[in-house]
Amino acid sequence: MLKIKNLSKSFNAETENEINLFNNFNLTIEKNKCTAIIGPNGCGKSTLLNMICGSIAADRGQIYLNNNDISKLKEEQRSNNIGRVFQDPSMGVSPSLTILENMALADKKGEKFALKRLIKRNNIDKYKDLLMTLDLGLEDKLDTKVKFLSGGQRQSLSLIMAAMKHPDLLLLDEHTAALDPKTSNVIMKKTKELIKKYSMTTIMISHNMKDALEYSDRVIMLDKGEIVLDKPSREVSEKELMGIYIAKLNEFVA
Incomplete structure (x- = not known):
């Protein structure tokens, strides 16, 4: 569970x-649930995620993860318990x-290691099994440098x-925004499968109202750092979300 108390920035x-x-x-944020956060540009979505992971310091307030106060921890310390997928497919x-080297690095997260001993051969089958779940054939390209992969392949990895x-x-910081619709759909389905498989508490930022409702348990809309809607996803329609969203945009323009 994630609990944010009296956060100011x-x-x-x-x-x-x-x-x-x-x-x-x-x-x-409830444990083992996926919460979608939506709202117009500048409403605070990414800033909120940055404060949670520690890349931006809050002015005041506390952040608790599973009842542990992580407010004073550095970003690299928080990363031991927090995973993040960025909008840019190259950032993760x-x-x-x-x-193979990328997978081995992720496997060593939070541990001390030497680059020469990064890859353990007895872990390769495990990496292949994980990659096979993507149905992209990446398990057969372990020695391929990631820079030669497509945006969708990078984001899947x-x-x-x-x-x-x-x-x-x-x-998940708008992790499908830079992808074409077909690839985005594939990534969202894989995301849902992983969240369910590992029972991960998840916060997903999205500009796609349909995805926000379809792939989350709860949807929250922010406006200027304030919550203007907070409902179970099954209890709100895409039309309702769009109506509130457009109203907020019109307020900004006015």
């Missing part, structure tokens, strides 16, 4: 461009390394790597 403090994005923000992988150690929390 501002940018450009004490200047004419000061932005108070979050002010005493509170949120509880090392393009200059092979598929990134997803498998993020879930490999069964993190307490999986963060």
Whole structure:
């Protein structure tokens, strides 16, 4: 379970461009559930994820993961229990390394290791089995450098790597936004399978209303750092979401 208490964050403090994005923000994410977070650009979606994983420091407040206060931990310390897939297919992988080397790196997450001893041959079959679940043939391309893969293949690999150690929390930051519709659909189905298989608590940022409803248990809409909708996904329609979303966009334009 993830619990956020009285979280506050501002940018450009004490200047004419000061932005108070979050002010005493509170949120509880249920364990083993997928929560979709939606909202217009600038509403705070990615900032919230960045504060959870530690890449951006909150001004005030606490973040608890499974009742452990992680608020003061550095990003690399939090990453031992948090997996993340980014919008850019290249950010979750090392393009200059092979598929096998990337898998081995993900397998060593949170451990000390030497590069010369990175790959253990008795783990290769395990990596192949994980890659086979993607149905992309990557298990037969272990020695291929990731930079030669398509965007969809990279994102699929990134997803498998993020879930490999069964993190307490999986963060999906618009992880299909850079993909074509067909590939996006494949990635979303694989995402759902992995979340269910490993019972991972998941936060998924999405601009796709249909995906937000279809692949989550709960949907939250943010606007300027505040929750304006919070419902079980089965109790809200895509039409309702779009209506609120467009209304918020019109407010911004006005």
